[in-house]
Amino acid sequence: MSSFKSGTNRKIGFHSSVLLRLLASIVFLPCLFIITKKGGYHFLALVDIVIVIGMWEFYSMMEAKGIRPYKGIGIFCALALSWYMFFRNGMYANLFLTLALLAIMCMELTRKDGKKAVYHISTTIFGVIYVAFLASHLVMLREFPTSVNLSYSYGSLFVFLAFVVTWSGDTSAYIVGMFAGKRPLLPRVSEKKTIEGAMGGIFFSLVGAIVSRYTFASFLETWQAIAIGLIAAIVGQLGDLVESMIKRDAEIKDASATIPGHGGVLDRFDSLLFTAPLIYYFLKFVVF
Structure with a gap:
C-alpha cells in the first residue's frame, strides 16, 4: 500500500513539475525567440x-x-x-x-x-x-x-541551434529518467540522474541536431550536425552534473526559485554553459 502511495505521489509530483515547466516555457520561449532574432x-x-x-x-x-x-x-x-x-x-x-x-x-x-x-x-x-x-x-x-562575413541574421540561427540541441537532450533526459530510469548514473553527485535518462538525452540531442540541419541550420553538413548533437548530449549532461555537484556540496536542492518548475537560472542554463562554448568553437574552427 505504501509503495502504491509513493508511486502515486511521484506521478502527481512529476505532472505538477511538467505543468509548471510548460507554463514557464510558454511565457519564456517566445520572448527568447524575439530577443535572439533582434x-x-x-x-x-x-x-x-x-x-x-x-x-x-x-x-x-x-x-x-x-x-x-x-x-x-x-x-x-x-x-x-x-x-x-x-x-x-x-x-x-x-x-x-x-x-x-x-x-x-x-x-x-x-x-x-x-x-x-x-x-x-x-x-x-x-x-x-x-x-x-x-x-x-x-x-x-x-x-x-x-x-566571418556572413549575414548578421545567421547569428540567431547559431544560438537557436545551441538551444535546440541542448534543451532537447536536457528535457528528454529528465522525462526518460523519470519514467524508465533504473540505474543511477553518478549517485554520489545526483541520485535522480540515471543511465537510461542519459541515453535518452543523447538520442534526442541527436534528433534535435538532425532536425535542425534539415530545417533552419542548412549551413551544416549532416556529419557536422551529428557531431554537434553528440557534443551537446555529452557535454550538456556533464554541465548538469557539475551544477548538481556544486548544489550537493552546498546542501541545497535548487539554485533558487527564479523560474517556476525549473528552479534557478543556473538550473536551467547549467547545460548551456558547457555546450555554447564548444558549439561556438566547432562552428569557428570546423564549419566556417
Missing part, C-alpha cells in the same frame, strides 16, 4: 540578466558554505567581461580575466579578517569564469557572423 544590445542585455542572476545564485550557494565571495566586484567583472566579448568578439579575453583576478586579489587586502583568503578569492574568480565567461559565448555565437 540580437545586438537586446540579446546582450538578456545574457547579462542570466549572468547577474546566475552569479548571485552561485555566490549565495558559496555563502551557505561559510565562504564570503566578493559579490559586487564579481558581478561587475562578469558584466564587464560580457560587454568586452560583445564588442571584441572574444579577443583579449585572457587580458580581461587577468585584470579581474588581480583586482579581486587586491580587494582581499582590504578585508579585516584575513582567514580563508584563498577561498574568498578563488570562489569569486571561479564564479566569473564558470557563469560569466562561459555564458558570454552565447553573445559570441550571436555576433559570430560579423567576423
